[in-house]
Amino acid sequence: xxxxxxxxxxxxxxxxxxxxxxxxxxxxxxxxxxxxxxxxxxxxxxxxxxxxxxxxxxxxxxxxxxxxxxxxxxxxxxxxxxxxxxxxxxxxxxxxxxxxxxxxxxxxxxxxxxxxxxxxxxxxxxxxxxxxxxxxxxxxxxxxxxxxxxxxxxxxxxxxxxxxxxxxxxxxxxxxxxxxxxxxxxxxxxxxxxxxxxxxxxxxxxxxxxxxxxxxxxxxxxxxxxxxxxxxxxxxxxxxxxxxxxxxxxxxxxxxxxxxxxxxxxxxxxxxxxxxxxxxxxxxxxxxxxxxxxxxxxxxxxxxxxxxxxxxxxxxxxxxxxxxxxxxxxxxxxxxxxxxxxxxxxxxxxxxxxxxxxxxxxxxxxxxxxxxxxxxxxxxxxxxxxxxxxxxxxxxxxxxxxxxxxxxxxxxxxxxxxxxxxxxxxxxxxxxxxxxxxxxxxxxxxxxxxxxxxxxxxxxxxxxxxxxxxxxxxxxxxxx
RNA sequence: GGCGACGUAGCCAAGAGGUUAAGGCAGGGGUCUGCAAAACCCCGAUCGUCGGUUCAAGUCCGACCGUCGCCUCCA
Numbered sequence: 250x251x252x253x254x255x256x257x258x259x260x261x262x263x264x265x266x267x268x269x270x271x272x273x274x275x276x277x278x279x280x281x282x283x284x285x286x287x288x289x290x291x292x293x294x295x296x297x298x299x300x301x302x303x304x305x306x307x308x309x310x311x312x313x314x315x316x317x318x319x320x321x322x323x324x325x326x327x328x329x330x331x332x333x334x335x336x337x338x339x340x341x342x343x344x345x346x347x348x349x350x351x352x353x354x355x356x357x358x359x360x361x362x363x364x365x366x367x368x369x370x371x372x373x374x375x376x377x378x379x380x381x382x383x384x385x386x387x388x389x390x391x392x393x394x395x396x397x398x399x400x401x402x403x404x405x406x407x408x409x410x411x412x413x414x415x416x417x418x419x420x421x422x423x424x425x426x427x428x429x430x431x432x433x434x435x436x437x438x439x440x441x442x443x444x445x446x447x448x449x450x451x452x453x454x455x456x457x458x459x460x461x462x463x464x465x466x467x468x469x470x471x472x473x474x475x476x477x478x479x480x481x482x483x484x485x486x487x488x489x490x491x492x493x494x495x496x497x498x499x500x501x502x503x504x505x506x507x508x509x510x511x512x513x514x515x516x517x518x519x520x521x522x523x524x525x526x527x528x529x530x531x532x533x534x535x536x537x538x539x540x541x542x543x544x545x546x547x548x549x550x551x552x553x554x555x556x557x558x559x560x561x562x563x564x565x566x567x568x569x570x571x572x573x574x575x576x577x578x579x580x581x582x583x584x585x586x587x588x589x590x591x592x593x594x595x596x597x598x599x600x601x602x603x604x605x606x607x608x609x610x611x612x613x614x615x616x617x618x619x620x621x622x623x624x625x626x627x628x629x630x631x632x633x634x635x636x637x638x639x640x641x642x643x644x645x646x647x648x649x650x651x652x653x654x655x656x657x658x659x660x661x662x663x664x665x666x667x668x669x670x671x672x673x674x675x676x677x678x679x680x681x682x683x684x685x686x687x688x689x690x691x692x693x694x695x696x697x698x699x700x701x702x703x704x705x706x707x708x709x710x711x712x713x714x715x716x717x718x719x720x721x722x723x724x725x726x727x728x729x
Numbered sequence: 730g731g732c733g734a735c736g737u738a739g740c741c742a743a744g745a746g747g748u749u750a751a752g753g754c755a756g757g758g759g760u761c762u763g764c765a766a767a768a769c770c771c772c773g774a775u776c777g778u779c780g781g782u783u784c785a786a787g788u789c790c791g792a793c794c795g796u797c798g799c800c801u802c803c804a
Contacts, residue, residue: 280804293804330802413732414800462802484804485734491803515734516798523798552753553742558735558797565741568754572741575753578767609751613743621743625752635768639761700763707765718767727767 252307254480255556255617257488257511258411262617267479268509273309274474275301276508278466278483278491279368281318282349283334285533286356288546288561289484289517289524295547296514296555297482298362299664303614306663314473315365316466317353319346319372320449320459332448342449343372356534359543361665367473371465375451378460378468381502382439390501394430396442396456402435405497411511412489437494439464463494470508471499481508488513515558532561545570548666551620572628573666578727579631580660581671582638583652585725593645599637600648603655606630610659620664627660641721676728684715688724691717 252265267273277297280290294315304311319331319342334349335342354364382398385391390404402408402416409415416435438461443450450457470478476499483492492511499507516523519530537546549569553559606626613622634652637644644652660667676684687706694703707717716729 278804281802287804289804291804296804412799415732486799486803489732489799490801514804516804518797521796523803525803549741556734557742560741560797562740564754568741571755572753575768582768613751619743621753622751625743628752632769636770639768695763698763704764711766716766719762719765720767721761725767729766 252615253617254510254512257513263510265510267309268477271308271310273304273311273480274478275304275311275313275480275482276466276470276474276478277313277315277365277481278487279315279317279365280353281330282346282353283330284349285535286353287524287531287533288519288537290353291356291360291534291537291546292517292550292559293484293514294357294362295360295550295665297512299551299620300480300482300512300555300618301363302663302665303618306658312367312474313363313365314367314369314470316469317346317350317368317370318465319343319350319370320465335448346370346372356538359538360534360547361544361668363665369469369473371460371469372449374465374469374472375460377472378464379440379453381464381468381498383454384502385439385498388502390497391439392432393455396458397430397438398440398455398461399431399436400439400494400497400501401432402437402497403433405501407500408497409493411496412493414489414493437461437463437490439498463491464498466491467495467498467502467507470495471503476503477506477509479508480510480512482512482514484516485513486516512555514555518558518560520562521560541566541570542573544666544668545573548573548624548664551664551666552624554621555618576627576631576660576667577671579634579638580653580656580667581727582725583634583649583656584671586638586643587646587649587653590643590646590649593647595647595651596644599644600651602633603630603651606633607655607659610663614663623659623664627664630655639721643722684710684726688717688726692724 253262254265255261256263277294280286297315301311301313331342331346334340335345338345338348340348350370357364382391385400386393386398389401391398391400416433440453440455440458440461442456443458447459449459451459470481481492481495496507499505518524519532522530524530524532534546541549545566549561549566550559552569552572606629609626609629610623613619613626616622637648637652656667657669661669687710691703691706694700694706710717710726711729714729716727718725718727
């Protein structure tokens, strides 16, 4: 079955075919680096990271670009958020942007988000933006007023094709900012004149100023990916006006289509409400990591579809963490058995089961990256694997290697929720030997029916976070 | 006010016209165990409400109720 993706532009699922066979050029709107990343960033970048990972799994060579917005967008107060942050933290604006860029990547690393191939900074592309704006003026799509440049929405009839909005409605809307110098209230800024107190400013043909809110994505995506390129992703909240404006700028300036597939992911909610500082329900990733393992958060995110809104509650995260632990338990057991397994080829019946799991996984992922379905396939496989390990005769090395390899591929490479080595592997050799010694001693005590002492060993180890599990083939242990 | 999305078991969450409505968590009952843990087996929903289309509807259409998003910076 071929990969189908929901394209926001056509509002339906379409067969995915990249412009150049075997290659995918993809852009996702990145963060504005004026503050720590929050759970919403986590959802968005885990969602798109998983999409990139699956495309690579399918064999595509993916070029993934995600910008870093280090020029502040304007707030209602007229102040730009980078500058506001700089004042708050008493840093130079560029220092602030660099500081939060590093923290952003550190958070994403913990969520096992693969770094984009290119992370272009807006401030590094001001000359390209100026050239692009000049081209829009030359072609009659933009005009200059008092050192600012605006895009003339009425000159681009397709404005609104992504978000399903019509310009007349925008004009009628009471919330559109009315600026006298704009010819039309719906027009948007390409370049803004810098007031004297504005720190972040660049020279331009229209005087000192700074770029508008949408031009960086148009310029940087096409610079590195060409035009048109395959996939443009971002959060739904950016569909309008941000993505709509990107399209207008890109297509007006060149006459070429912009992005071929638009993917929008759903918002993250906290207990049924949008996460907002003003609501006091703002949770940074750093804060979340204090309570939940980053992998559990990633797993939680992937247990719902990327296009759905995701409501975060403590209970939901706790149960996701437990579910992931179940998956890990099976992987650990497989790897532990592998060490002592008899040599031999893989059992054809098991290979068939694995093949079925792989197929179910791919069918879900092929259907617009349905990660909940893919995870379900993994759990069905896990039930079979655990049953296999419960049998009195140990599976062969070949069988266990095949099981382990599939876990690594699907849960590890594609979903990114399975580290290459689980924490037990990190327990030093000496500690492992000592645990083995205690298990042996306890086995002898049990043989002698000295259960009180045997249980004491088990309880003391449990207190240290080492849980013993007695099975038909002896005792194993796991960190809890 | 305009545009859009969603409402599936106690909780989270897939499914989108047709065999027994995935999966996870929690719960109940078993198996295994000296006991426990882990694991395995069994048990639970008729799909917001009301109409309609169809041989057949969580799945399509309409109305209503509810929740949420966008329309202003937001991942």
